Amino acid sequence: MIERPEHLGALRRLMARFPVVALLGARQVGKTTLAQSLARITSGPVTRFDLEDPGAVARLADPMLALGQLKGLVILDEVQHRPELFPSLRVLADRRPIRTRFLVLGSASPGLLRQSSESLAGRIAYYELPGLGLAEIGTGNAGKLWLRGGFPRAYLARSERDSFDWRRRFLRTFLERDLPQFGISAGAQAMHRFWSMLAHAHGQLWNASEIGRSMGLADTTVRGYLDKMSDAFVMRQLQPWHENLSKRQVRAPKVYVRDSGLLHALLDIRTITQLDAQPKSGASWEGFVLEQSIQALRAASHECHFWRTHTGAELDLLVVRGRRRIGIEVKRTTAPTVTPSMRSALTDLKLTEFYVVHAGNATFPLSQEIRAVAFQELLGTLEPLR
Numbered sequence: 001m002i003e004r005p006e007h008l009g010a011l012r013r014l015m016a017r018f019p020v021v022a023l024l025g026a027r028q029v030g031k032t033t034l035a036q037s038l039a040r041i042t043s044g045p046v047t048r049f050d051l052e053d054p055g056a057v058a059r060l061a062d063p064m065l066a067l068g069q070l071k072g073l074v075i076l077d078e079v080q081h082r083p084e085l086f087p088s089l090r091v092l093a094d095r096r097p098i099r100t101r102f103l104v105l106g107s108a109s110p111g112l113l114r115q116s117s118e119s120l121a122g123r124i125a126y127y128e129l130p131g132l133g134l135a136e137i138g139t140g141n142a143g144k145l146w147l148r149g150g151f152p153r154a155y156l157a158r159s160e161r162d163s164f165d166w167r168r169r170f171l172r173t174f175l176e177r178d179l180p181q182f183g184i185s186a187g188a189q190a191m192h193r194f195w196s197m198l199a200h201a202h203g204q205l206w207n208a209s210e211i212g213r214s215m216g217l218a219d220t221t222v223r224g225y226l227d228k229m230s231d232a233f234v235m236r237q238l239q240p241w242h243e244n245l246s247k248r249q250v251r252a253p254k255v256y257v258r259d260s261g262l263l264h265a266l267l268d269i270r271t272i273t274q275l276d277a278q279p280k281s282g283a284s285w286e287g288f289v290l291e292q293s294i295q296a297l298r299a300a301s302h303e304c305h306f307w308r309t310h311t312g313a314e315l316d317l318l319v320v321r322g323r324r325r326i327g328i329e330v331k332r333t334t335a336p337t338v339t340p341s342m343r344s345a346l347t348d349l350k351l352t353e354f355y356v357v358h359a360g361n362a363t364f365p366l367s368q369e370i371r372a373v374a375f376q377e378l379l380g381t382l383e384p385l386r
Contacts, residue, residue, distance in 0.1 A: 001033065002136050002152060008037055011103075011127055015073075018125040019093035020102045022079075022116060025129035026233035026259070027178060028170060030152050031105045034129060035075050038103065045072035051081045063088040071099050080106040080181070086119035093123045107178065107232055128233070131259055133295040139376040146288045147272050149261015160271055167265035171195070174234065182228040190215070194225055198235060198255055199266035203283035205252045206237065226255065234258055238290075241305035241318050241349070250308040256287040263287065286330045289357050289375060290317050293328050296382040303385070313344035318351075321385045327351040334360030336372050346370065355381065 011034065014021045023031050039046040047070050049056040060066050063085050067074060079085065089102055104116075116124055131150020134142060148155045148163045151170065157163035175188040175195070184191065197211050206226070208219035215222065229235040237253040257263040263284055269275050275284065294304055299319045308314035317328040327345055336358045346354055346369055354370045363377045373381045 002132060002156070004030065004034060004037070004132075004136055006135060007034055007127075007129060008041075011038055012041075014125045014127055015101055015103065018123065019098055019100075020089055020104065020120055020124040022124055022126045023103060023105045023129060024126060024233070025107070026131075026151075027107050027174065028151050028153060029129055029131055029233070031129055032077055033152070035077070035103055035105055039073065039075065042073050045070070046075065047072070048075040048077065051076060051078040057082070060085065064091070067092055067100070072101075074100055074102050076102065076104045078106060079104040083116070086116050090119045090123065093120065128301075130291070130295055134292055134379050135296070139379070142376065143272060146260050146285070147264060147269075147275055149259040149264070150291075151259060151261060154261045163261070164265060164270050167261050171262065171265060174232075178232065179228070182232060184225060184228060186225070191225070194222065195229070195257075196266050198226070198229075199257055199263055200280070201255055202257050202263055202280065203254060203286050205250065206255045207252070234262065236291075236301070238304060238306050238317075241307045241320075243349075250310065254306050256290070258287075258291060260284055260288040260291070282332050285332045285359070286316060289330045289378075290328070292375075292378060293317060293357065293382060294319070296379055296384070297326065298384040307345060307349060309344075313341045313348070315341075315345040315349065318349060319385070323352065324385065325349060325351045325353070326382075327354040329354075329356045331356055331358045333358055336360075336366065338366050338370055342370060 011021065011023065023035065025031050049060060051057060060082065067088065076085065092100060093102070132145065132152060132155055133150065134145070137145055137155065145155060148157070149167065154163045154166050157166055171192070172188070175191045179191055194215060197214065208223045212219040212222045226235060226237065230237050234257070236256040236258045238256065239253050240250050242251070257266065264275065267278065267280060269278055275281055297319055299321070303319055303321050305318045305320070306314070306316060307318050315327050316330050319326040327349065329342060336356045342354070345351065355373045356366060356370060357373050357375055357378060359375060361374050361376065363374050363381065364372050366372045
């Protein structure tokens, strides 16, 4: 098991401030393991309910009776199966003094987020758990992380074949069991085709009409599919940044398969040799670096954008929080240079920091305002947002 101290510390801080904390993330990303780590270091009683266990569900038939007498930490795993629990949690969270703190785990869904935010407004904090990152596996294992992705079981598998087989099983289970719970009834085969199309569009502008025509569906239908897969943390829609600039700017989002290992499973890439020879290698590298950069900055999804104008100027990642405007450009090269597009982004977006992340070994200034950063030194360069 790989320890995840940064996420554990963040979770402990939220638990100290809020009576209810929702730990969200994709299936198998390590939410239950992190909750167990929290339970081990928690003083006082800990009670856990697995809401995929019929026995636990039966115990919660009367939630006020089952939860009302508990003290300490209560963990509700897979809470998306019982969103009707949230009104009861509101009553219990309002008791003074606070006797019980609730940690709810789940793969996000629109219904879960809506009901929890409505029932627990002001009482709940949300924490998104990503896959394994450089801070946990070390930069020396970055190639393995890129190929296998950040799902712990895929990364820790004994061999490349075992890792690939696990990811293929994950894809099948997600399509057959999880997506129907999000209200998608198109069938596993059709959704596998849709996800494969998204994999081939990885890092590109989203074109709902084109994919809709390919599947014989309305663009509104495929747009809904993408939204629900984004809600499940398996896709990222990187939204364009808009400002009142004189230049015409692109308004469609860019789409990424969030986990590079799942991307490679969808593209049938099994080894690093195959990956290096693949035409999608550059797009895969871009998405991988962007996800690791977002993790390093601890940026929320709504703070992350890309920028592109109709004249060709673009920026892979723009992160905005308060007065900080961080620009990141990804180049799979060992010798990056300053381009006119970079100068345009620096000026038009009023960037406070600009990094060009590359595949070489050296970190050095490209200009007075732009710094080339070796990917292996990413964590030492990007400071978390405050």
